[in-house]
Amino acid sequence: MTAAGTAPSTGEIRTQAPAALRPEDSRIIWLLLAAAFVTILNETTMGVAIPHLIDDLGITALAAQWLTTAFMLTMAVVIPITGFLLRRFTTRAMFIAAMSLFSAGTLLAALAPGFEMLLVARVVQASGTAIMMPLLMTTLMTLVPPKIRGRMMGRVSVVISLAPAIGPTLSGFLLDTVGWRAIFVVVLPIALVALAVGARWIHNLGETTRAPIDVLSVILSAFGFGGLVYGLSQIGGAASHGTTAAEVAAGTVSTVSLIVSLSVAVVALALFVWRQLRLQKVDDALLDLRVFRSANFSLAIGQMALLSIAFFGVITVVPLYMQRVLQVSALETGLVVLPGALVMGLAGPVIGRVYDRWGTRVLLVPGTIIAIALLWVYTTFDENTSVWAIAVTQTVLSLGLALSFTPLFTASLASLEPRFYSYGSAVLGTVQQVAGAAGIALLVTIFSGVAANEVAAGAEEIAAEAAGAHAAFVVAAIVALPLLIGAFLVRKPADEIGEGLPAH
Secondary structure: OEOOOOOHHHOOOOOOOOOOOOHHHHHHHHHHHHHHHHHHHHHOOHHHHHHHHHHHHOOOHHHHHHHHHHHHHHHHHHHHHHHHHHHHOOHHHHHHHHHHHHHHHHHHHHHOOOHHHHHHHHHHHHHHHHHHHHHHHHHHHHHOOHHHHHHHHHHHHHHHHHHHHHHHHHHHHHHHHOOOHHHHHHHHHHHHHHHHHHHHHOOOOOOEOOOOOOHHHHHHHHHHHHHHHHHHHHHHHHHHOOOOHHHHHHHHOOHHHHHHHHHHHHHHHHHHHHHHHHHHHHOOOOOOHHHHHOHHHHHHHHHHHHHHHHHHHHHHHHHHHHHHOOOOOHHHHHHHHHHHHHHHHHHHHHHHHHHHHHOOHHHHHHHHHHHHHHHHHHOOOOOOOOHHHHHHHHHHHHHHHHHHHHHHHHHHHHOOOHHHHHHHHHHHHHHHHHHHHHHHHHHHHHHHHHHHHHHHOOOOHHHHHHHHHHHHHHHHHHHHOOHHHHHHHOOOOOHHHHOOOOOO
């Protein structure tokens, strides 16, 4: 390990959290929160814009789907290597790189004359977006004293919850009044301001290494995580963008490409793990897997994976159920899920304070019980369920998730030694991406397959879709059951861990 030198104007190297949060550090965190909010907001706007882009650019639905698939793939490829990048380069350099990429991609998208340039712009945007959340998490863990980390992670929950809630609504308004380019035009000046302010404010934190990047690890990571997310996205992509259940089940998604992509991913991931185990012996790993030596970190990550499978799967099936079974508009669907997102965001800081004072169990146990119970409530929904019942259920479910996500974020990273914060943040982001894609693929496949079987048996389309939604909700509720055990096992690490003592 070699500590990188820093000029007096950029600040000092920080290897552990201070006893109190300094004003200048607080400004840095608020800036990173704002930057993360903008990037996540942008990430959630494209789904609503797909139908407009098909008409305006004269492209097929399959081509338009690549605007979201390419974004997901880029995220899946970049996030695993951010652990290494955050240790190899300074905090300031990584922030400037992330926001420069995001801003450049946003500008390209706003000026894109056609589909090809817009696709390239989305990839550039995703490259910057993938860096922001691990950078935010690592910086927060480095700057914030252990005793108030919960409340700061609560602010991260606000960003994660509110941006996806506002994104589709903002996108829909701009699409109806101005056009799809306005989505990027609105975001661009905010991103540029964040870039300019960050270049001035952010100083360098932690240690940097001089280890060269392992090209083979990058290639294996790209084929492994990228192939896995691509294969999973192919399963869920068609149904989540309006293709009928019968078409999906009949083989709209190529079975051959699916098997090939997932097979390549499994082999590449196995080789990637083998490669990292060798490189981490000399501290040269692209993604240091020693983070999993902490039992508490591993438990929290496992809990996060199951939550992400159930959560992302359900929030994908709910709009399909509402629009296909209940025949409500896309706008009404967005309004139904909005209160839940607001609850998650507003409750985050309060939940963080509770974590700081009383730890994980007081939050995780009731949060898990609420989430599991509400998932079972979803299994009672049919073609006669009222929209109000769905709105209430979604809102209460969101409260249960809020009680779970903040303590899991905090407890997982706080279980690690400071030198592993960047790798832990990368693992956290990777698990969310992969588990989310798996949840969407699993539940959409069940939804579509059951509905298609019902149609083949002579059922009406609406009744068949209702049966498919019911089956998907049952599987989500079953997947979530092990969370109750984990809620009792994940603990709040001793504060001293965050201050440099070993986590195990």
